């Protein structure tokens with residue numbers, strides 16, 4: 001693996017897994033909050049809203 | 062006519078392969094800045110603004126006299142800092158006679174330049190691709206300019222499902238587009254990682270011919286994108302159901318915005334197997350060049366179509382776009398800094 005900027009230990013990472021055998025994306029924020037959906041645009045909106053992750057069913061989501 | 066993506070100025074960008082910079086002047090344009098590159102007698106790479114102060118003749122079309130550049134039009138002569146040290150026919154060199162110079166750093170056989178605020182240029186921030194010049198690796202490489210927004214090339218590389226359709230019969234097989242991805246984003250570091258692990262896949266000619274594997278393969282693709290410029294695809298191949306033999310290929314791209322609507326596509330394929338085999342090198346060079354040109358042709362066509370769209374045209378993103386969307390957000394943030 002490469003060194004440099006990517007090696008910064010402990011810097012917060014957002015992770016989105018596309019669940020095998022489904023169309024579902026499961027996003028995990030570095031704060032531990034999780035979210036499922038089927039639209040990557042909405043998923044990044046949700047993740048990058050940290051720490052104000054919209055709760056499921058919030059208006060506009 | 063649609064707008065082009067904004068450039069992030071305070072970043073390092075690849076201007077050339079080390080091997081391209083030598084005793085002849087090389088002209089490149091990075092973030093709209095014309096640059097003349099050359100190497101001093103001591104071996105140091107130099108990047109000067111590529112316009113003579115006299116009548117704006119390109120220094121890249123001029124000649125070197127030792128470490129000095131002699132303008133090919135009327136002979137204004139510049140040292141490695143861009144200071145004019147000679148003008149024809151008179152003793153006095155005007156005090157304002159100088160061209161700009163750009164910070165340069167040569168790392169892993171890439172020549173990086175810095176276009177932004179000089180004080181912010183820190184070579185330690187350059188992301189690494191050690192395989193390019195590493196012991197035990199062999200690399201083939203090239204560069205193709207593309208007449209498209211650099212964002213289209215980032216989109217292209219972040220979503221490898223297009224291998225199945227655009228590069229079918231070369232590097233694409235059905236499994237690439239079918240296999241779900243995992244995407245990780247390190248916002249602070251500006252790094253996006255996309256992984257696609259295929260346990261049992263067809264072996265495309267690119268790997269069959271270079272590795273000699275005949276049957277199906279386990280194929281792992283792990284992308285690391287260090288926004289804005291460096292893209293690494295760590296590719297690992299082994300026979301399906303086996304951990305060994307393991308063939309590691311590092312596919313490197315440097316994505317350098319040249320001007321609005323134009324991008325340099327630096328590419329390299331490094332391998333840690335058959336390292337001394339010129340036939341494998343020749344095959345991989347030709348094969349990857351073919352693949353790159355398929356992308357170049359597609360992106361040229363795509364940009365021409367986008368140019369006829371009105372501002373704010375619609376796109377539709379699906380799961381395969383998760384990594385590309387993350388990259389776009391980071392690029393927008395870097396450009397706004």
Ligand code: FES
Nearest residue numbers: 113115116132135
């Ligand atoms: S334009 Fe360079 S010396 Fe005249």
Ligand SMILES: [Fe+2]
Nearest residue numbers: 217223228356
């Ligand atoms: Fe491609």
